[in-house]
Amino acid sequence: MTKGARSFDSLAVHAGREDLTRLGVHAPPIDLSSTNPLPDSEAGGASYESMAGGGRPLAEGGAVYARLWNPTVARFESALAQLERTEDAVAFSSGMAAMTASVLAAKAERGGRHVVAVRPLYGGTDHLLASGLLDVEVTYCEPHQVADAVTAHTCLVVVETPANPTLELTDISAVVTAAAGRPVLVDNTFATPVLQQPALHGADLVLHSATKYLGGHGDVVGGVVAADAGWSAALRRVRAVTGALLHPLAGYLLHRGLATLPIRVRTQQETAAELADWLRFRPGVREVYYPGLDGNGAALLGRQMSGPGAMISIRLAGGHEHAMRVTDRVQLFTHAVSLGGVDSLIEHPAALTHRPVPEEARPGADILRLSIGLEGVEDLRADLDQALAAASTGGLVEAASSAAPGSGR
Numbered sequence: 462m463t464k465g466a467r468s469f470d471s472l473a474v475h476a477g478r479e480d481l482t483r484l485g486v487h488a489p490p491i492d493l494s495s496t497n498p499l500p501d502s503e504a505g506g507a508s509y510e511s512m513a514g515g516g517r518p519l520a521e522g523g524a525v526y527a528r529l530w531n532p533t534v535a536r537f538e539s540a541l542a543q544l545e546r547t548e549d550a551v552a553f554s555s556g557m558a559a560m561t562a563s564v565l566a567a568k569a570e571r572g573g574r575h576v577v578a579v580r581p582l583y584g585g586t587d588h589l590l591a592s593g594l595l596d597v598e599v600t601y602c603e604p605h606q607v608a609d610a611v612t613a614h615t616c617l618v619v620v621e622t623p624a625n626p627t628l629e630l631t632d633i634s635a636v637v638t639a640a641a642g643r644p645v646l647v648d649n650t651f652a653t654p655v656l657q658q659p660a661l662h663g664a665d666l667v668l669h670s671a672t673k674y675l676g677g678h679g680d681v682v683g684g685v686v687a688a689d690a691g692w693s694a695a696l697r698r699v700r701a702v703t704g705a706l707l708h709p710l711a712g713y714l715l716h717r718g719l720a721t722l723p724i725r726v727r728t729q730q731e732t733a734a735e736l737a738d739w740l741r742f743r744p745g746v747r748e749v750y751y752p753g754l755d756g757n758g759a760a761l762l763g764r765q766m767s768g769p770g771a772m773i774s775i776r777l778a779g780g781h782e783h784a785m786r787v788t789d790r791v792q793l794f795t796h797a798v799s800l801g802g803v804d805s806l807i808e809h810p811a812a813l814t815h816r817p818v819p820e821e822a823r824p825g826a827d828i829l830r831l832s833i834g835l836e837g838v839e840d841l842r843a844d845l846d847q848a849l850a851a852a853s854t855g856g857l858v859e860a861a862s863s864a865a866p867g868s869g870r
């Protein structure tokens with residue numbers, strides 16, 4: 462634990478850096494070693510044994526080999542665990558690698574191979590579970606159906622809140638109660654520990670695509686799972702065997718990203734709340750999806766999630782074509798998948814992030830998802846304003862010209 466750092470913001474800056482002063486450095490060292498000199502076979506072997514079992518390296522034997530342990534990555538893990546209020550955390554090469562390891566660890570720990578997946582989920586997660594690659598039997602359901610969906614063989618319940626891309630909120634403690642002792646994994650990518658700490662509501666595993674808000678600058682791919690010591694050991698065992706490691710450079714960048722996470726998320730949220738409110742009254746926008754709006758999760762805001770976050774989805778009045786034209790016309794927003802960075806992004810979930818999801822669970826083709834960055838709110842509003850206006854006019858012009866008699870077409 463970090464001495465003197467009690468508040469979340471102080472922890473974000475100092476966690477995982479507890480020994481830097483003793484080392485005589487100010488920035489965390491980046492250790493790129495793939496292997497480590499062994500004091501002797503006996504001590505090295507004992508340390509290997511400890512890490513292969515999911516534990517830490519022993520002081521006498523050292524880290525042995527980078528697939529077992531890396532100190533730069535371990536600093537990020539320790540910091541994230543402190544922010545998520547869990548005992549430990551284990552980092553992976555991507556969010557999907559973290560999800561894969563979580564399912565494998567749950568199967569190994571619990572013995573069953575049944576997974577309950579609460580929809581809507583991130584497209585990649587939905588697809589991974591359905592793919593057959595993990596040899597699990599999956600029941601997809603809605604939050605209120607979890608109690609009926611679990612069986613004696615359920616090894617994991619997977620839930621995401623806020624959901625992607627509809628931003629619906631799910632009551633984590635209600636899912637935990639309904640799971641009746643089966644492990645519950647919460648994908649906390651959209652909320653971040655700044656706004657929501659699922660472990661405090663009973664979640665066993667808290668997963669992040671660290672690629673998004675934790676890194677925050679669009680230049681790192683990574684994943685991490687925060688959990689108690691037992692689950693973390695199980696996840697480390699899976700990681701040591703399957704090898705989906707976070708690279709130490711990525712570990713350094715993710716650790717650095719945590720220091721500014723609170724101020725980034727709060728500022729982005731402030732801008733998003735203002736834009737969401739404004740978007741509701743824009744011509745051409747049929748619906749705005751944002752926590753707290755139209756009663757979405759109102760009871761959970763404040764109790765489970767401290768604020769609505771910085772992701773917004775909108776439904777366009779002119780359907781799929783209209784949505785496509787908006788993504789063509791934005792200038793300050795970047796038309797790109799991913800989210801949670803310092804710059805604003807816009808994308809079409811049905812065509813991209815949720816493409817592998819079966820049609821009945823896929824978001825509407827008239828929906829766009831916006832990740833709000835750190836730009837000035839007036840610039841973002843002006844960009845959306847011109848893109849929405851141009852997209853509507855474009856539609857009218859095209860419709861008029863194709864309908865016009867004698868237009869030569």
Ligand SMILES: *Cc1c(COP(=O)(O)O)cnc(C)c1O
Nearest residue numbers: 555556557583625650670672683
């Ligand atoms: C992006 C994302 C993932 C997958 O993470 P990668 O780092 O892209 O592998 C999982 N869950 C959510 C909610 C995401 O947005």
